[in-house]
Amino acid sequence: MSMPTHDVVIIGSGASGGMMAWNLCRRGIKCLMLDAGPALDLTRARTPRKVYDLPYRGFGRPGRFPHVTQADEFNANLWLDEKQNPYTTDPNDPFYWVRVRLVGGKTLIWGRACWRLSDHEFAGRDKDGFGENWPIRYKDLAPYYDKVEPLFHVAGRNEGFEQIPDGNLLPDTSADSASVTKFIAACKLKGVPVTKQRRSTGALASSVNLLLPDALKTGNLTIVPNAIAREISTDRNTGLVNGVSFLDRHSGREMHAKARVVVVGASCLESTRLLLNSGIANSSGVLGRYLFDQIYVKNVVQAIVPDAKAPFGGSGYIPRFRNLGKQTHKKFLRGYAYDFGSGGTPNPKYFPLYGGALQRKLAQVANQSFSMTTMGEVLARAENRVTIDKDCKDAWGIPSLRFDCRYSDNEREMAIDSMNTAEEVCHEAGFQVIGKHAHFVPFGESIHDLGTCRMGADPKTSVLNQWNQSHDIRNLYVVDGSSFVSGGAQNPTLTILALALRAGDHLASGAF
Amino acid sequence: MKRRDLLKTAAVLPAIASAQQNAVPPKPTADRREEDARLDSETPDAVADPVHKFFNAAQFAVLVKLSDAILPRIGETPGALDARVPEFLDFLIGRSSAQEQKLYRDGLDHAFDLSPLGEPWTYEDPRDPYARFLRQAKHDVLTAAINSREWIAAVAKRNPAVTGTGTYWLPTE
Numbered sequence: 001m002s003m004p005t006h007d008v009v010i011i012g013s014g015a016s017g018g019m020m021a022w023n024l025c026r027r028g029i030k031c032l033m034l035d036a037g038p039a040l041d042l043t044r045a046r047t048p049r050k051v052y053d054l055p056y057r058g059f060g061r062p063g064r065f066p067h068v069t070q071a072d073e074f075n076a077n078l079w080l081d082e083k084q085n086p087y088t089t090d091p092n093d094p095f096y097w098v099r100v101r102l103v104g105g106k107t108l109i110w111g112r113a114c115w116r117l118s119d120h121e122f123a124g125r126d127k128d129g130f131g132e133n134w135p136i137r138y139k140d141l142a143p144y145y146d147k148v149e150p151l152f153h154v155a156g157r158n159e160g161f162e163q164i165p166d167g168n169l170l171p172d173t174s175a176d177s178a179s180v181t182k183f184i185a186a187c188k189l190k191g192v193p194v195t196k197q198r199r200s201t202g203a204l205a206s207s208v209n210l211l212l213p214d215a216l217k218t219g220n221l222t223i224v225p226n227a228i229a230r231e232i233s234t235d236r237n238t239g240l241v242n243g244v245s246f247l248d249r250h251s252g253r254e255m256h257a258k259a260r261v262v263v264v265g266a267s268c269l270e271s272t273r274l275l276l277n278s279g280i281a282n283s284s285g286v287l288g289r290y291l292f293d294q295i296y297v298k299n300v301v302q303a304i305v306p307d308a309k310a311p312f313g314g315s316g317y318i319p320r321f322r323n324l325g326k327q328t329h330k331k332f333l334r335g336y337a338y339d340f341g342s343g344g345t346p347n348p349k350y351f352p353l354y355g356g357a358l359q360r361k362l363a364q365v366a367n368q369s370f371s372m373t374t375m376g377e378v379l380a381r382a383e384n385r386v387t388i389d390k391d392c393k394d395a396w397g398i399p400s401l402r403f404d405c406r407y408s409d410n411e412r413e414m415a416i417d418s419m420n421t422a423e424e425v426c427h428e429a430g431f432q433v434i435g436k437h438a439h440f441v442p443f444g445e446s447i448h449d450l451g452t453c454r455m456g457a458d459p460k461t462s463v464l465n466q467w468n469q470s471h472d473i474r475n476l477y478v479v480d481g482s483s484f485v486s487g488g489a490q491n492p493t494l495t496i497l498a499l500a501l502r503a504g505d506h507l508a509s510g511a512f
Numbered sequence: 513m514k515r516r517d518l519l520k521t522a523a524v525l526p527a528i529a530s531a532q533q534n535a536v537p538p539k540p541t542a543d544r545r546e547e548d549a550r551l552d553s554e555t556p557d558a559v560a561d562p563v564h565k566f567f568n569a570a571q572f573a574v575l576v577k578l579s580d581a582i583l584p585r586i587g588e589t590p591g592a593l594d595a596r597v598p599e600f601l602d603f604l605i606g607r608s609s610a611q612e613q614k615l616y617r618d619g620l621d622h623a624f625d626l627s628p629l630g631e632p633w634t635y636e637d638p639r640d641p642y643a644r645f646l647r648q649a650k651h652d653v654l655t656a657a658i659n660s661r662e663w664i665a666a667v668a669k670r671n672p673a674v675t676g677t678g679t680y681w682l683p684t685e
Contacts (some may be wrong), residue, residue, distance in 0.1 A: 038684045044595035051659045053555055059652075063606040074678040102684070176517075180586070327615040348654055353581045354629045359589075437635035448576060 002258075008507070011229045014105025015493050016480040016500040018207030018215075018264030018272035019148075023504030025220035032257055034227040034246055035267070037101030042204070050073070059245050067096040069445060074501065075512075078102070078109060079080065084395040088402045095403035096444040097269060103225050104208035106266065106447065107493070112200040113317075113339075114154040115490035116145050116165045120324065124486050128323065128333050131380050133263050134485045135457040135466035137275040138165065138449035144498035152205055152497070156198025164195075164319045164490065172196045175318035177314035179305045179342040179370060186429035187318065192421070194318050197339075227249060230276040230398050232262055232443055232476070241280065241476045247396050261475045261507060265500065268481040269386060272452040273401050275463075275478070276388045278423075281453075281470040287463050288387055290380040290451040291403075294489060295411045300338075301422040303431035304368040312367040313343035322417070331413040336376030337489040344369045350435045370431055374418035375489045376440075379410055380451050405443050415440050448492055453482035468503035479503050557661065562599035566606030566613075571620035575601060581626060582653040588666055592653050595660035601652055612648075620646025 008024055010017045013035040023029050051058040052072045058465065065071040067137035071079050080099035089095045100106045120127065122134040122141075142165070148154075149168040158166035174196075190367040215221040226249035233256065235242045243258040266269045272288055275281050329335075346369045351361050384405035392400045415438040426433050456462020459471035468483050470476040478502040479491050564572055575598045585591035586612050592598070605616045619642055628643035629650060657663050664676035 027640045040684065044682075046679050048677050050661070050664075051676045051678055052557075052661040052664065054680070056607075059604055059654055060657065062604065063613070074680050077681045100616055157677070184621050318524075349651065350633045354626060354650060355584055356586055359586055379682045417654065435633050435635075441633050 004244075005243075005260060006030060007093075007259075007262055008032070008261045009034065009257055010265060011244060011369075012105060012265035012267065012271070012480065013103045013206055013212065013223065013495045014265065015106050015110075017263070018104070018211035018265075018502050019500035020263050020479055021215040021221050021496050021509075022211040022267060023501055024508055025215040025218040027159070027508045028218075028220065030123065030220050031215070031222070032259070033221060033223045033243060034229055034244065034247065034257070035101075035103045035105075035223065035225050037103060037225060038218060038249075039103035039223065039225040039324065043282065044240055063236045064189055067094070067099050067444075068251055069096070069254045069441070070098065070447070075109070085400070086341060086392055086394065087400045088378075088389045088392045090404055090406075093404070093406045094442045095405060095431050096442050097254075097401075097403070097449075098447045099267065099270070099298070099445065101387060103223060104206050104212070107206040108208065110205075110493055111491065112205055112327070112493075113491035114149065114152065114156070114200055114319075114494040115319070115337075117490055117495050118163050118165050119486055120163050120320070121486050121490075122489040124334070125177055125328065128419060130333050130472045132454075132456060132485055135455050135459075135462075140466075141495070141498050142504065144501045145494065145505055148494060148497040148501060151210060151477065152200040153202050154198060154466070154494070156426045157200050159193070160469040161193055161195070161319055163193075164198075167198065167200065170201065171357060172198075176316075176357045177311055177342060178309045179312070179497065180314035180316055182305070183340065183342070183370070183425070183429045183431075184316070186425050190425050191321070192318055192425055193321055195314055197315055197317050210388075218502070220487050227255075228396055228398070229274055229396075230254070230277070230396070232264075232274065232280060233279060234278075234473070239473065241473055247398075254395055261477070262447075263503075264476070264478045265471050265480045267448045268452060269401060271445050271478055271482045272386060272478055273388070275453065276286065276386075277399055281463055281472050281476060284460055284463060284474050285387045286382070286459040288452050288453065289382045289385045289404050290454050290485075291380040291384045292451050292484075292487060293444060293448045294487060295336075295374070295376040295407065296446045297376075297438060297440050300374045300415075300419050300436065300438065301372045301433055302350055302435035303368065303370045303426045303433045304346060304365050305342065305370050305410040305429075305431050306368065308342070313341075315339065315341040318372075331417065332410045333346075333379065334377040334410075334414070336374050336418050336488070337420070338372045338374055340370070340372040342370045342505070343367055344433065346371075354436075370426070372422045372426075373416060374422070375491075376411060376414045376418065377487065377489050379408065380484075380486050381408070403443075407440070412438075427438065448481075448487065450481045450484040450487045451477050451491060454485050456485065467506040468499060469506065477503050477507060522642070533559050562603065563598060564602035566602045567617070567620060572598060572602065573619060574620045574624060578620075578625065578626075578649060579653050581644050582650055583657050588659070588669075590657075590662040590666050592657045595657045595662045597653050597656045600656050600660075604656070611646070614654075614674075615648060616643065619649065 007030040010033045060073040119138045125133045146168045155170040157170045226245040229246045231245045233243045241262045245256045246427040320335035386401045388399045391401035419438040451461045455464040468479045579597045580590035582657040620640045667674045
């Protein structure tokens with residue numbers, strides 16, 4: 001006797017998989033959710049520790065995470081082990097593939113910034129001729145953003161900016177600190193837009209507390225942790241997908257679950273890896289292509305606010321302001337945003353001092369730090385791609401990815417412009433710039449990897465249609481960041497959630 | 513195995529076997545619960561001295577001098593030596609990559625000169641390996657010191673926000 005066929009098998013339990021389950025289960029659809037990692041009891045998974053009691057005094061075990069700069073000794077056990085899960089790159093063009101394999105995925109640790117995309121992204125080609133438009137426009141996704149923001153308790157301030165449309169937000173009416181007020185005034189003088197951060201609030205803002213419990217309550221969701229999807233199986237007669245083969249993480253035992261519909265939300269690059277390993281959904285030949293993320297220039301400018309006054313601190317956001325209107329920047333397409341923060345003490349590295357002189361300086365500039373980080377759009381290019389490297393297998397014998405991707409002059413020019421603009425605004429505010437640079441982090445490091453399984457109106461140049469549904473296989477959906485056509489400078493999670501919600505509505509309307 | 517050891521083993525084995533055969537479950541002498549088995553314990557640093565073994569004596573002496581120069585004791589605030597930073601870095605660098613080890617060993621073998629630390633900050637690492645070493649050492653000494661029990665205890669007295677406590681994610685099965 002074999003197990004019955006599931007209505008829907010969802011692979012992945014993070015933002016996109018979680019949103020799918022939340023939507024479908026509440027509509028009475030039975031879902032089986034597979035996640036490659038364990039389901040943690042968060043009340044037992046974490047414990048307070050003193051940094052000096054950690055084996056490496058906070059430095060972390062040397063060499064454990066060559067490509068995860070976010071890993072520290074407190075959270076090291078959260079990240080996917082790179083030795084068990086290798087991948088290959090061109091030695092000259094590294095890619096930092098940052099992964100979390102736990103039920104809830106990266107929503108357990110995300111930065112929580114929630115910005116909407118606008119038609120500057122959805123219809124980017126119409127504005128500057130580069131790349132491809134999305135198959136949807138802002139108006140198509142707006143109703144879904146409206147639903148996702150309250151679900152994630154997103155707080156912020158609506159400003160009427162066209163490039164980051166207003167949201168359905170908890171109002172943030174907090175006062176700005178003196179340093180931030182001064183900075184905002186300087187931005188206004190320079191014609192640079194500025195607003196409060198827009199973030200998902202609450203002690204935990206994750207799929208594991210905001211999406212999956214509601215789905216489980218319906219009785220329609222079954223979560224199987226430690227289930228590493230190896231291949232999506234297809235029916236030779238119909239060409240439709242009919243199930244998922246997966247391996248038990250502990251034993252490697254292989255199982256097969258039958259499904260009427262398969263939803264892939266395993267994270268951008270794991271989803272594409274699974275489709276490539278399954279040999280499906282690629283009649284266009286673009287599966288794996290158009291990999292992009294966002295450039296991050298961390299602390300593009302580090303300044304001090306000479307007359308900072310209490311209350312210190314405060315932060316904010318500068319949305320994209322380049323290439324929005326008719327006047328375009330000569331050296332690059334598209335644009336960038338900034339996060340900025342104030343308060344605290346600048347890193348000692350900025351001061352050419354040591355010993356007592358350094359400590360006196362640090363005491364003098366306490367609470368005076370002001371820094372900005374650039375987040376810039378990366379152009380989606382066909383040549384930036386992943387392929388399967390048959391010779392590079394993970395600890396379960398599943399072939400991994402090879403990365404061939406590099407940034408272009410567009411990103412480099414953007415980074416330089418962001419450095420110069422940041423410095424100008426800081427000077428206008430009367431801040432003293434003590435460090436500036438235009439070096440972005442390696443490809444992938446921002447953990448905003450996007451594309452490789454993109455949507456599009458034309459099945460010849462895209463993998464998915466406007467509903468995140470495979471052009472080739474109508475009972476296959478891919479709902480995570482791999483579906484993005486372009487990404488702007490906005491943090492992508494909110495858009496991933498909105499797309500997944502929209503895709504779920506389509507699936508539930510009887511498309512299968 | 514020596515004959516004497518063999519005899520010892522032979523003498524012990526039957527004793528255990530017979531004890532097992534005659535075993536009677538011990539009667540509880542008091543009402544002891546699992547909670548009582550949570551025992552207080554200490555860390556190695558609270559009871560013993562670190563043994564340094566990676567750098568040679570001359571290199572270690574320079575590391576002591578350098579650590580003290582980067583972060584001396586200032587009033588009540590402990591310095592790098594109070595925080596046993598040289599001993600800690602001997603351990604940390606001993607576990608680091610060959611490249612990192614070479615940077616440190618060459619740097620400590622170099623004529624002692626802190627003037628490169630007076631160069632203005634640039635994003636790129638300095639080309640000169642000795643200047644690069646000093647930059648790395650400044651970072652490492654300061655981090656090891658401010659993450660130490662001694663430094664945190666001293667600073668917490670005037671700033672209760674400094675606790676040194678973080679949320680540690682336990683290993684998953």
